[in-house]
């Protein structure tokens with residue numbers, strides 16, 4: 001396969017898998033009109049190259065009455081010589097209770113998402129792990145109250161019925 | 170009660186009978202639908218909500234909102250490279266359906282002939298007859314990818330022939346036409362001074378090659394009436410907005426009928442259509458990408474089951490052959506519905522050349538398509554005398570329908 005062709009196929013494969021991670025390679029090949037072996041090769045390459053990080057499931061945890069607490073924390077950081085924000089960001093990211101760490105523009109620098117079993121657990125993490133980091137100058141914690149949309153998925157049940165007539169011209 | 174002879178003579182749609190059958194049954198999986206399963210893009214629906222809040226409910230000018238006509242003109246210029254004057258070469262209608270009816274009534278005197286390649290959309294022949302015209306069917310063949318051959322069109326031309334009615338990408342076959350094939354028809358149209366009514370409602374649903382607008386062919390804009398709308402590309406079937414673009418005298422004649430019979434298209438839907446044209450491109454691209462994947466899954470499925478199916482290059486219909494079952498399209502459809510509870514539409518409901526095929530829409534989620542294929546597979550296994558066509562696994566029966574443009 002030519003390089004440009006492989007790049008195009010890679011994009012299409014990734015877009016499809018981003019929507020449905022469980023698509024088997026054979027089905028993916030039919031859907032994209034591509035050769036099965038080539039699709040398998042593209043997926044394997046993306047996995048090896050760390051482009052595909054993981055196959056995940058979007059869960060509406062609210063529906064399980066799971067006692068989970070999520071907080072979005074704006075973190076202000078004084079950047080460090082040579083490494084900027086990277087070192088602090090990775091240091092925060094390594095804690096397992098941290099779900100995501102992103103460098104953002106605006107009033108603060110890092111946006112950190114934390115998950116815990118109780119509000120107390122999350123507060124403890126901020127007080128004992130996050131705030132004491134030398135470069136961290138301020139935090140602003142927002143507890144998540146309800147998720148309406150995540151990863152492109154709207155958490156509202158649309159009317160399931162297909163309103164179309166069963167046969168039409 | 171005494172009713173008009175013309176109305177009595179036009180038979181009810183073949184689809185109507187099927188509809189009644191399906192309506193009596195439970196648990197039917199239907200591949201019989203001729204409209205998108207997607208909802209209209211949220212930005213379009215949201216703009217309609219906003220419009221209702223602001224009380225947008227008045228009539229518009231007969232021709233449609235000027236702003237919409239301007240957006241339509243810009244859209245056609247961008248996509249097809251054809252320029253239309255928003256003020257007198259574009260008319261906003263109640264769907265392509267109304268535009269087609271207006272065009273035929275504006276063009277035809279009693280007895281004038283319209284050449285219609287078949288199989289075709291079910292409304293074409295009745296609409297020609299309601300307009301006192303004479304439909305002249307041109308059957309197309311699977312071997313030609315269901316594309317009309319210029320020489321055969323020419324053979325049907327008489328001194329009474331006024332127009333040629335085209336629809337590519339096609340309902341029900343999914344066939345598209347490339348530039349060279351269209352040029353051959355353009356040549357016939359020019360030599361016999363025919364108007365070409367080109368229903369390009371599925372133009373955005375072209376998967377393998379860029380759509381070629383008939384009016385974009387050299388010298389054709391002056392004799393082409395382009396029909397298009399929002400039903401398919403933007404999943405706005407029930408909103409009822411479409412348009413006609415063409416030579417000013419024809420648009421003026423159509424507008425005259427429209428002003429007395431419809432006044433204008435739905436005001437709020439016109440506003441929403443502006444939003445669709447201006448900001449709906451990404452939504453269209455996403456839907457087309459999904460249709461494309463489903464198209465490949467359903468066609469692959471039919472070929473695996475032993476019902477030969479070419480890969481249609483446009484619209485959202487697969488048109489497999491049921492010849493290996495030894496049944497006619499009508500028998501196949503009826504038995505499939507009763508024995509496996511899957512609804513498809515017999516090809517002959519769309520006129521000549523459709524016999525031996527069934528129209529299967531893939532405007533459904535992949536899960537439903539798979540379930541339908543599984544049921545059809547079970548039905549075929551139980552069917553006496555079924556001799557599966559042999560197609561190499563995973564390979565698609567190639568026909569002209571997917572030839573590049």
Ligand SMILES: Cc1ncc(COP(=O)(O)O)c(C=O)c1O
Pocket residue numbers: 169203204263264265266267290336339340368370397398399400406409410411
């Ligand atoms: C070929 C063709 N033309 C026209 C129409 C009707 O379109 P509208 O909803 O714009 O009236 C359809 C709908 O199925 C169609 O398939």
